[in-house]
Amino acid sequence: MAEMVSKRRFFGALGAAALAVLALGVPGGTARAEAPLSVVATTGMIADAAREIGGAHVTVKALMGPGVDPHSYRQTRTDIVALANADLVLWHGLYLEAQMEEFLLELAEDGHVVAVAEALPKDRLIGHDSYSDKFDPHVWMDPELWAGVVVAVRDALIAARPDAEADFRASAERHLAELDGLARYTRRILASVPEGNRVLLTSHDAFNYFGAAYDFEVVGIQGISTESEAGLKRIAELVELLVARDIRAVFVESSVSDRNIRALAEGASAAGHKVVIGGELFSDAMGTPGTYEGTYLGMIDHNATVIARALGGTAPDRGMQGKLAGI
Incomplete structure (x- = not known):
């Protein structure tokens, strides 16, 4: 009898373990819900915004590191794998990643791929000096304008992981307050x-x-x-x-x-x-x-x-x- 009870406990524990493993691959499973969102960003500036807003809910990889010129950057084989496997891809847009744009637009047909700077109102953008239908992409040089990109990053994260919306919104508000302080400091010292x-x-x-x-x-x-x-x-x-x-x-x-x-x-x-x-x-x-x-x-x-x-x-x-x- 004792041996039978022992076997029941063993197989019961084994079944519970199997269910836990299955939950990793089932939408809505507990372990799946708690897994960080895999985010790939093209530039360091976008990656920084994703980390600030996403916190523990995300893991973020930036394709372009220090000293890298995004205008001429082309995706590597490693980049292609990372982009294809990401839960969310954040890129700038406004023709900044000129050599990657065609690939990113194709990738957008199959998954969560968002050009975050494209969300800015066109009347706040400066025309491109070489292309009549495009805009100067360097919007991060004005913290008040960059705040609009931060909001777009927040919204993209919420769309990809709605269960963490409250945390994303709270973190975004904190970071936007930091940007406001940065803008005020910048304005004050440059006025001198x-x-x-x-x-x-x-x-x-x-x-x-x-x-x-x-x-x-x-x-x-x-x-x-x-x-x-x-x-x-x-x-x-x-x-x-x-x-x-x-x-x-x-x-x-x-x-x-x-x-x-x-x-x-x-x-x-x-x-x-x-x-x-x-x-x-x-x-x-x-x-x-x-x-x-x-x-x-x-x-x-x-x-x-x-x-x-x-x-x-x-x-x-x-x-x-x-x-x-x-x-």
Whole structure:
């Protein structure tokens, strides 16, 4: 009798274990519901928003790391596997991932694939300098505009995992409050730059939304896309601009070669006008993962602080919260 009871307990436990395993693959099963949502984002900025909002409900992979140019990036075999297996794919849109766009649009036919920047109102976007039917994609340069992308990320996460909606909304509200604080800090320190100094000259036109938000004239050696070429004529024109406007600082970008900027500075020097490299800015990619500059908040804090200090404004050398590595 005791042996029979023991066997019943054994097979009962075995059956319970089998049911638990089956629940992993059954929609609505407890273990399945608790498994983190697998999210793949194209850029670091989008991945950062997904982590901030998703919290423990998500695992997030960014395809493009520090120093990577999204305009020319092409998906690798590893990327294709990751994108195909993801529960949710978040990409920017607005023709930023130009070399990946066809693949992403095809992928959207079979799963949760969302171009988050496409949700922004078109009347808030700046026209593309090369394509009449497209827009400047660098919307993250204005934290107030980026907030709209954060909301789109929140909504995409809710659609993919509705049972976590309350948590997603609470986390999004917290992060949006952080973005508001970042925008106020950025506006305050950039307002300290003398009006005559408010010319931002960089490698390519990634800062047009920045210029519109903070009343800076933005000049890029290349156009909106890094695919465009900057010739000797363009460099000569900009040397004349530096001399005529008495511009004393120019900026390199972390994801674009500094060759053209250094050629510009050398050309100005040959014309008897001293120009310094005001610092390195994060344009199309954030800083190193695991650092403050490797977050969206740190990226914009770094840019605003570097620009303000280099162009004669007043800003703390370690930024908004004292977290920058030091300028």
